[in-house]
Amino acid sequence: MVDDPGRHAVVLGASLAGLLAARVLSETFDRVTILERDSDPVAAFRRGAPQGRHLHGLLERGRQILEELYPGLSAELAAAGAPTTEVLVGSRWYFAGRRAHPQSTGLTSLLAARPLLETVLRARTAARPGVRLLLGATATGLLSDGGPPSGRAGATGTSTRGRIVGARFTRTDGAAEQMPADLVVDAGGRGSRAPAWLAALGFEPPREDRVNVDLGYASRLYRRRPDQLGGDRTVIISAAPGLRGGGAIAVDGDRWHVTLTGMLGDHPPTDPAGFEAFSATLPAPDIYELIRSAEPLTDPVPHRFTGSTRRRYEDRSAPPDGFLAFGDALCSLNPLYAQGMSVTAQQALVLRTCAAAGAGGSTGSAGLARAFHRRAADLIDGPWTMATGSDLRYRSVVGRRTPRTRLVNAYVSRAQVAAHRDPAVALALVRVINLLDPPTALLRPGLVGRTVWRGRGGPAAPAPVSRPSPVEV
Ligand SMILES: Cc1cc2nc3c(=O)[nH]c(=O)nc-3n(C[C@H](O)[C@H](O)[C@H](O)COP(=O)(O)OP(=O)(O)OC[C@H]3O[C@@H](n4cnc5c(N)ncnc54)[C@H](O)[C@@H]3O)c2cc1C
Numbered sequence: 001m002v003d004d005p006g007r008h009a010v011v012l013g014a015s016l017a018g019l020l021a022a023r024v025l026s027e028t029f030d031r032v033t034i035l036e037r038d039s040d041p042v043a044a045f046r047r048g049a050p051q052g053r054h055l056h057g058l059l060e061r062g063r064q065i066l067e068e069l070y071p072g073l074s075a076e077l078a079a080a081g082a083p084t085t086e087v088l089v090g091s092r093w094y095f096a097g098r099r100a101h102p103q104s105t106g107l108t109s110l111l112a113a114r115p116l117l118e119t120v121l122r123a124r125t126a127a128r129p130g131v132r133l134l135l136g137a138t139a140t141g142l143l144s145d146g147g148p149p150s151g152r153a154g155a156t157g158t159s160t161r162g163r164i165v166g167a168r169f170t171r172t173d174g175a176a177e178q179m180p181a182d183l184v185v186d187a188g189g190r191g192s193r194a195p196a197w198l199a200a201l202g203f204e205p206p207r208e209d210r211v212n213v214d215l216g217y218a219s220r221l222y223r224r225r226p227d228q229l230g231g232d233r234t235v236i237i238s239a240a241p242g243l244r245g246g247g248a249i250a251v252d253g254d255r256w257h258v259t260l261t262g263m264l265g266d267h268p269p270t271d272p273a274g275f276e277a278f279s280a281t282l283p284a285p286d287i288y289e290l291i292r293s294a295e296p297l298t299d300p301v302p303h304r305f306t307g308s309t310r311r312r313y314e315d316r317s318a319p320p321d322g323f324l325a326f327g328d329a330l331c332s333l334n335p336l337y338a339q340g341m342s343v344t345a346q347q348a349l350v351l352r353t354c355a356a357a358g359a360g361g362s363t364g365s366a367g368l369a370r371a372f373h374r375r376a377a378d379l380i381d382g383p384w385t386m387a388t389g390s391d392l393r394y395r396s397v398v399g400r401r402t403p404r405t406r407l408v409n410a411y412v413s414r415a416q417v418a419a420h421r422d423p424a425v426a427l428a429l430v431r432v433i434n435l436l437d438p439p440t441a442l443l444r445p446g447l448v449g450r451t452v453w454r455g456r457g458g459p460a461a462p463a464p465v466s467r468p469s470p471v472e473v
Helices: 016-025 060-069 073-079 114-126 194-200 272-279 286-293 340-358 364-391 403-421 423-433 439-443 447-454
Strands: 004-012 029-036 084-086 091-095 108-110 131-135 138-144 164-170 176-180 183-186 208-223 234-237 244-251 255-262 301-311 323-325
Touching: 004 016, 004 164, 016 029, 016 060, 016 114, 016 183, 016 340, 060 073, 060 108, 060 340, 073 108, 073 114, 091 403, 114 131, 138 176, 138 194, 164 183, 194 323, 208 272, 208 286, 208 364, 234 286, 244 286, 255 272, 255 286, 272 286, 301 364, 323 364, 340 364, 364 403, 364 439, 403 423, 403 439, 403 447, 423 439, 423 447, 439 447
Parallel strands: 004 029, 004 183, 029 131, 091 234, 183 323
Antiparallel strands: 084 108, 138 164, 164 176, 208 255, 208 301, 234 244, 244 255
């Protein structure tokens, strides 16, 4: 329902975050304009989303939210060729070199390659009433109302500070334009320039938290025959406690999308022979055995990810009214844990709630942005702690290790081993990883004893790697 027909939101970026932000804001704003730098249609090689060339697992919580926002999405993707499977049936998930106990979990893996997912979401979002997508429009700055950058920002939305009232952008022909807005949403990804634009207007840029992991990806597509991997559709081989991992997923177009990963500088090579040799060193042989006999369709392509980054816009002093950051622009997580799209989807629900509360006009877009950043920070705390806490297992990852971090990591290592032997532990673990349950679910009465007892014996020794093995701390 549109309560204020005059309200206009501008969203910067039309990748997953921009599309989801536009989708939920179209319920409460009269008009939503998305500015996207890329002018091409979505393709595997879209410049603005190079991660589209690499494996993109959609966690079950993310799939459920996308289904809520775009009813029938899973069926539409399946009809477009995206296979589905159960998380532990028809799928092989290896933790610490051992396969998690195969069993029915009720959780679905929707195996759409990222370009297909984005194509469908883009079409469905652009078809919403009031939504307009401008391609080839590069945001170059923010517009303020000229009010003072510092001042009192009240919790109710009353503020004596200046506020953001629109965005500047350029067209592909170089023409510079301005677009007024009641709300500007930064969905420009982890490389967003919004902190610099805010600083240029005199506002304080957000504090940033970082945990560097120097992660390398290399990915390659292969032709898929249904008899390969015994008919299974997914293999995920987690790296920890070693540096190397990977995944092979059956995606639309009868293809295997294979990604190899290496932490802390131990990156997979991109020459075909090196790629295959690297796959032979993973903690489980399945990917190597698959690609050894499969027909490659593309050459391996690399991607480098320096580390998880979180911008603390929830700090009281940081963002002016009329502006909010969303998706990876707010928090970009180590992609090894496949949380990014699902955490963005969770943010979309928070934004929807905050926008609905602000739509009555008592706090307007000012209260909306502040409420969103506060609630999104609470939401992000969990996945951030899971991802960075896990990375802190490696001694050379720099970050604050509390006794709790060490205890949690020791317990999760046990749970990963126990998941091989014990279906209850495997189910609890995959539900937490899929963001369906909080990590504390692993501490349920009855589960702790099984985890500690059945997780004894430590992880299988990882396959040899060319660099010194990291040490768990
Ligand atoms: C290698 C890799 C693997 C990943 N694997 C997974 C996975 O398995 N599962 C998962 O859930 N997540 C994964 N992610 C994370 C996931 O891709 C993101 O969390 C998710 O897509 C949300 O990103 P975003 O839309 O915020 O930003 P992005 O996808 O980075 O998009 C930013 C958009 O903004 C546009 N843009 C940038 N600057 C401007 C500007 N000035 N003006 C206009 N437009 C602009 C860009 O062109 C782009 O379209 C992975 C990420 C990487 C890097």
